Amino acid sequence: MTPWFKNVIPHQDIKDGVLDESVFAADLAEVLAGNGRAVYRDAEMFFAKTYFTAGLRTICKRVVDGLNGKTDSGDRVVSLQTGFGGGKTHSLITLYHLAQQTKIITDIPEAKELLKQTGPITFESGNVAVFTNKTCDPIKGHKVNGYTIKTLWGEIAMQLGGKDAYEIIAENDQKLTCPKGIFKEVLFKCCPALILIDELADYCVSAAAVTVGKSTLSDQTISFVQELSEAVAGTKNCVLVATLPASAVEVASSELGGQVLNSLSNRLSRVSADTRPVSDEEIYEVIRRRLFESIGDEKEIDKVVTEYERLYSSLGMELPGYATKTEYRERIRKSYPxxxxxxxxxxxxxxxxxxxxxxxxxxxxxxxxxxxxxxxxxxxxxxxxxxxxxxxxxxxxxxxxxxxxxxxxxxxxxxxxxxxxxxxxxxxxxxxxxxxxxxxxxxxxxxxxxxxxxxxxxxxxxxxxxxxxxxxxxxxxxxxxxxxxxxxxxxxxxxxxxxxxxxxxxxxxxxxxKPNINILVNQAKNDIRSTEVYQEVLTRLNSRAQAVREFNVLVAPSDNVPEQKSPTLIVLHPKYQVNGVEISSTKAGKEIQKIATKKGNSARIYRNTLVFLVCSEVGFTKLQGDIVEFLACSHIRDEYKSQLEADQKDDIKNKADAANQAIESSLVNAYSTVAKNCVSKGIQTLALKQFKEQLDRQIDSNVLNTMIDEEWLLQKVGLNELKRNNLVPSTENYIKTKDVYEAFLRYDDKPMITNSSAVQDSIMRYCIDGVLAIAAGEPPSFTRIYYREDVPLFDVTDATYWLVDKSLYIPAEEGPTCGIIGEQPKGTCCVQEEVGTSGAETTTLTNKHFKKLRISGKVALENWTQIFQSFLLPLKDNKVAVNIEISAKATDATPIAENTQNYKITRESANQLGLEFSAEE
Known part of the structure; x- marks a missing residue:
């Protein structure tokens, strides 16, 4: 077979051994400035040496369609997020030449092939703005056209539309403050407009050193990214393409780098996996195009492929199974030489x-x-x-x-x-x-x-x-x-x-x-996926939730959260993060509103029992780092168990223990926002300022106390609170105590209550203090009104208790009713009285005494509960005796038989109480 070096011809720089990194490093800033290597600067040479992968063609089509005004708003904002050298910058240079060189692009053969995929460019020339980490120094700015540009928004406006566009946001640029709602005007003036942003995360890390009021230029820039995304999405013939590194370690070896990347990722929509600039299968053609001027005679390549196929077929089991498959034959062809x-x-x-x-x-x-x-x-x-x-x-x-x-x-x-x-x-x-x-x-x-x-x-x-x-x-x-x-x-x-x-x-x-623990840990960290991090967070949240005493805690529940009648703390999934600003429009806010107002597809009834604990962006960055450290140490300890020496095993154990302890603390600090939905006011939040060492103690102490201090949660219900919510009775308006209690469970414009005692004890106190009265029974014929006294066995959830105006209470000395109003109960009340021996007739009885009372008659089933309150309790100290007779008849709908529950329960209850029980067949 022909040696590879007799068939292929490498590019001259490869032959000459010119292999410094700049040969293969694309630099968008250099292209914009007209500097750098011709292979990137010259459009014709660039397209000749570029292999247009499926991912790159997809990105180009999306951008061309956007600039032509064909795409929807959601397709005009593109984020390319791959690892180092993943083709992001090369993609941006391709887009730059497409938009800038529209007049000559159709004369370049390779570009013409690309346009067959993207469709024709319908505009004469697009306005292009390019921003990289080298474009504008965060401190010194960038001088152009007599102006000193200081910010990302200033650069984009000046590059797209010159002085006229810049003047729209000039004050914002000079004061380093993110423009709000006005950048769309810049874009409208400059259509068609392509905005290319590269290495923004690295720029933001540097910009964090510049103070802007109580924030930084980094914060303002991150805020502008969201503003810009929304403006581009709302403006036809405009496209934004921004690159992000795949992981925080590519930004800076600091917590700030991770925080910046996390914030930017949350604000930019990402291109799906099938639009990666370079896929695994396309790497072969990219290599060929860049390293070789000619790949040689295809017939010679066929010979090589055939010989290797024969060899691998003869070796069979000596090789991996995939080596003898047709797919591997094609890989040999694609990867040649x-x-x-x-x-x-x-x-x-x-x-x-x-x-x-x-x-x-x-x-x-x-x-x-x-x-x-x-x-x-x-x-x-x-x-x-x-x-x-x-x-x-x-x-x-x-x-x-x-x-x-x-x-x-x-x-x-x-x-x-x-x-x-x-x-x-x-x-x-x-x-x-x-x-x-x-x-x-x-x-x-x-x-x-x-x-x-x-x-x-x-x-x-x-x-x-x-x-x-x-x-x-x-x-x-x-x-x-x-x-x-x-x-x-x-x-x-x-x-x-x-x-x-x-x-x-x-x-x-x-x-x-000899294994270096730190190196091993860093390598292992790169294998930790976000799904593993989320799962570890959820595992720890669920573990800590079991120890919480003051709340019912649900961790990352589904949409179908059951109705709750006690304070329930819902800990949101860590993927829902907030950044300390208004959260209603965020993913976290939408999740809160959905759970707070819906139970599955139905409207939620008890809306005032749910409160949410939400993770912050800043806190999650630290938490994620600690968890990745812990998981990496755990993997190393398990995978290298047989290779590590005793001292190295101790080191990895100590690192894992330290990371485990750090997670407990960072978990508390990450979940630092308490949120509650209110239909009339939107989502309200509380920022926790104090932190315990473990999340369950944090919830039982600081979350609880903060809610109580801010009057989100009431241990007792004040009279003014009842008045504010029209829950105080009047002479014409009686209120069920159960309705008062449920008002604090149902309606989210009210404070939450710790439990039913918060309402029950308060109502009882107002009754004893003479503020209002409590009635038992059904209006208007209440069986008993309590005023300035305790209500025995009072249950606020019992529908037979009412709040009534104190004027309805009739003291004993004012009449014979003794606090009981309404009609005389049906049945008979026989009184055996003691007769005087003098024989004199008494015309006036001021205080008649009785030896015995007997009450009998039929009671409707719905009034059965009143017997205890109306008769047994008042006579509890008078040797009261109760004789009952209960009869029941079988019906077609509800039969009575030996195997039915109604028969089994009543017979067993009669036996336990020593009552006679008989059944008639």
């Missing part, structure tokens, strides 16, 4: 590190490998139809060695010369001593491959024997059994090689220095 494993190790393993610049980094490292092999092609022997991982010579590749140390530490300075590459390495020594290995540099090729694959986590760490064979074996090369033999020898002599095998699976190999 590289073996897919070489591309994959950089694009997947190395790119998982947060400091690796993904596409840019892959291009630079592969470019360095091609350059090294191109320059020493005359010394290459054997089958070199593809470039394998085993062709990587770390000794010759300073960019690769430097990147390795940058990502994974200087300790590999010792690993490479000791075990991998160079005349004194163990791999070199093995090849020299074993002839069959030496002719193909088997051991050195294996060592280089293992080092390249040494990075990952858990079951993905290192490389298996099957994967090693796939990476190093060639059609006309050594026998696959040589891999097993060479590995055995390397295991016996290597100083930094590690391996493990789990169950029946083959060994996995990797190199590392």
């Amino acid at each position: 590289f073996h897919p494993a070489l591309v994959d190790v950089f694009h997947t393993r190395w790119a998982s590190h947060h400091d690796f610049q993904r596409t840019r980094g892959v291009l630079r490292l592969l470019g360095a490998i091609v350059s090294d092999l191109w320059q020493r092609q005359n010394s290459l022997t054997g089958d070199v139809s593809l470039i394998h991982t085993s062709d990587v010579n770390f000794t010759n590749l300073d960019p690769l060695s430097s990147q390795l140390k940058k990502l994974y530490g200087n300790g590999y300075d010792a690993v490479i010369p000791a075990d991998v590459s160079g005349a004194k390495s163990n791999a070199f020594d093995i090849d020299c001593n074993v002839k069959e290995y030496g002719s193909h540099n088997v051991s050195q090729g294996l060592a280089s491959t293992i080092l390249l694959y040494s990075f990952g986590s858990g079951s993905n760490k290192g490389i298996s024997i099957e994967e090693l064979k796939l990476s190093v074996i060639r059609p006309s090369g050594f026998n696959h059994n040589s891999v097993n033999g060479a590995l055995d020898r390397i295991e016996g002599v290597a100083h930094y090689l590690y391996y493990f095998s789990a169950g029946t699976s083959s060994k996995r190999y990797w190199f590392h220095t």
Whole structure:
């Protein structure tokens, strides 16, 4: 087969070994200024060397449609969020040239192909504003057209519409205050307008040092991003495209960086996953276009693909299962002249590190490998139809060695010369001593491959024997059994090689220095996903909720929260965050309103029993950091248990314990906003100022006390509160005590109450103090009115108790009713009186005495509860005796039988009370 270097032609900079980072680093600010490398500055050259991925084409179509005025408001704000080197800046440069070079764009062949996907550009020339972290210094500003521009909004206005547009927001720019509601006027003047913002998070970190009143320029800028998003969404022929890093570690190694990224992410809509600038499958074509002037004869490529397919088919089980599938054949074709494993190790393993610049980094490292092999092609022997991982010579590749140390530490300075590459390495020594290995540099090729694959986590760490064979074996090369033999020898002599095998699976190999706990933790942090963080928060919230005494606590409930009759604290999911300003329009606010007013699809009845505990953006940043630290330590402790030495195990345990303790504190600090929905006033909030060490104590103490202090929660209901809410009776208006109680449960314009005693005890006190009276029974024929006295066994939730005006009470000395008004009860009341012995007739009885009372008659079932209040309680000290006779008849709707509940309950109750029980068949 033809060697790869006889078929392909690299670009001249690759041949010459010009491989500094600037060759592959796109800089939007340089393009705007007309500086930088021609490959980015010159539109024709740029389009010629750019492979338009599906993601990039999607973004371009979305922007072109937006500038043409075709898209809806939601599609005009685009956020590109990928890791370092993920193609964000390259995408912005593409959009810049599309909007700026509309007159010549149709003359560029590659651009014409792109326009077939996006559709034609219908405007002559668009106004473009570009803002990067280098555009405007937060302190000194940026001088242009006789003005000193100081802010993001000033730059955008000046670039889009010159002085006329700038004057609209000039005062806001000079005073560093976010314009409110007026930026739409700027956009309207400048349509069609494309706004490109790159590295904004990094700019905001610097802007945080500039004070603006009680806030900072960073705060004002973040606020403007939301203002700008809404203005663009509401203005046709305008598009905003902004980039964000994928994680906080790409902004700054500080809590502020994470906070800034979190705030910006919450304010910008993101492009969905299928519009990433560069997908995994497209990386191959991106590499080809950027590194090679010509990829060579397609027939030669077909020969190479066919030979590798035959080889892998013959090896069968010696290789990973996917190697013999048709899909892998196509990957060999796409990745030519590289073996897919070489591309994959950089694009997947190395790119998982947060400091690796993904596409840019892959291009630079592969470019360095091609350059090294191109320059020493005359010394290459054997089958070199593809470039394998085993062709990587770390000794010759300073960019690769430097990147390795940058990502994974200087300790590999010792690993490479000791075990991998160079005349004194163990791999070199093995090849020299074993002839069959030496002719193909088997051991050195294996060592280089293992080092390249040494990075990952858990079951993905290192490389298996099957994967090693796939990476190093060639059609006309050594026998696959040589891999097993060479590995055995390397295991016996290597100083930094590690391996493990789990169950029946083959060994996995990797190199590392003595594990550095901090490095391991940082690596593990990048594997922690937001879903894991949220789950850990919810687990801890649920655990602490069980210990709360003063509230019924529900953690991240569904929309169908049952009706509650006691104070219920709903702790919102951590994804709902607030930033200390009005929250009704936020996602958190909408969730609060939904739960507070609806029970599933029905209107909620008891709306004044729910209060919400909400996470803050600032607090979540700290909480997230602590949880990621804890989870990372836990993963390391579990995954590296057999590899860590005793002192290292102690270190990781101490770090995990410290992170665990920090989580308890940061959980309390994060959930620092108490919110309550009110239909008439919107969502009201309280900011907690004091904090306990654990969330359950925080809720039982500071949340409770703050609500009481702010009169959100009442332990007793004051008379003025009753009057304000028309809950005090008048001579014409009686009020059920149950209605008074439920008014504080149902209507969210009132304070909440701690429990029913808050109403019951207060009403009882007002009765005893003579403010009002409590009546029992049904109006107007109350069976008893209590005034300036205790009400025995009073229950505020009993519908037979009423608040009545005190004037309805008739004292005993004013009449015979003794506080009982209305008609004489039905039935008979027989009084046996003591007769005097004098025989004299008494014409006036001022105080007649009786020996005995007997009351009998039929009582309607609905009045049965009045018997206790009206008869038994008043006579409780008079040796009262009760004889009852209860009869009941079976009906078609409600039969009585031995197996029915009505029969079982009444018979058992009669037995327990010693009553006679009979049933007639």
